[in-house]
Amino acid sequence: MTIKVGDHLPQATFRVMGADGPAAKTTDDVFKGRRMVLVAVPGAFTPTCDRNHLPGYVQRADEILAAGIEAIAVTSVNDVFVLRAWSQSAGADGKVEMLADGNGDFAKALGLSFDGSGFGLGVRSQRYAMVVSDGVVEWLAVEDTPSKADASGAEALVRYLGENRKAA
Numbered sequence: 001m002t003i004k005v006g007d008h009l010p011q012a013t014f015r016v017m018g019a020d021g022p023a024a025k026t027t028d029d030v031f032k033g034r035r036m037v038l039v040a041v042p043g044a045f046t047p048t049c050d051r052n053h054l055p056g057y058v059q060r061a062d063e064i065l066a067a068g069i070e071a072i073a074v075t076s077v078n079d080v081f082v083l084r085a086w087s088q089s090a091g092a093d094g095k096v097e098m099l100a101d102g103n104g105d106f107a108k109a110l111g112l113s114f115d116g117s118g119f120g121l122g123v124r125s126q127r128y129a130m131v132v133s134d135g136v137v138e139w140l141a142v143e144d145t146p147s148k149a150d151a152s153g154a155e156a157l158v159r160y161l162g163e164n165r166k167a168a
Helices: 027-031 047-059 061-066 080-090 105-110 154-163
Strands: 013-018 021-026 035-041 071-076 097-100 113-115 123-125 128-133 136-142
Touching: 013 027, 013 080, 021 027, 027 035, 035 047, 047 061, 047 071, 047 080, 047 154, 061 071, 061 154, 080 097, 105 113, 105 123, 128 154, 136 154
Parallel strands: 035 071, 071 097
Antiparallel strands: 013 021, 013 097, 035 128, 113 123, 128 136
């Protein structure tokens, strides 16, 4: 079953790059008590993700945070080392938290994975963006076409936040 607005995020463990190297963070560690944006991409450094999706969130991070969001996170079915390199390359350090879903367990638990084996990619996450309030999905936009970042792009999120402004 696919996650929808009003659902609680499933329990999962991400890998993040900490001061001492890779560290585990659970869904609760990341989302509990916070209003956040979670963006998922099929893969770090892939064309749409690297040129269109992540850059919009990096460029509009201050605007998003000013609209009552406490943090922006990106997840991908990549390892923590790839996500760290991508964050550094994209200028996302300090603006976007990177959550490695290396085995795709979180994507599968959400019902938002797809099999990209035909393209040599294995199991990947669908492209989406969501606003999560204390672990509950408040807004969700899943792309119909993996090569597009329209419904889940920063512009669509900013439009939603403007229409549904909450106190910071």
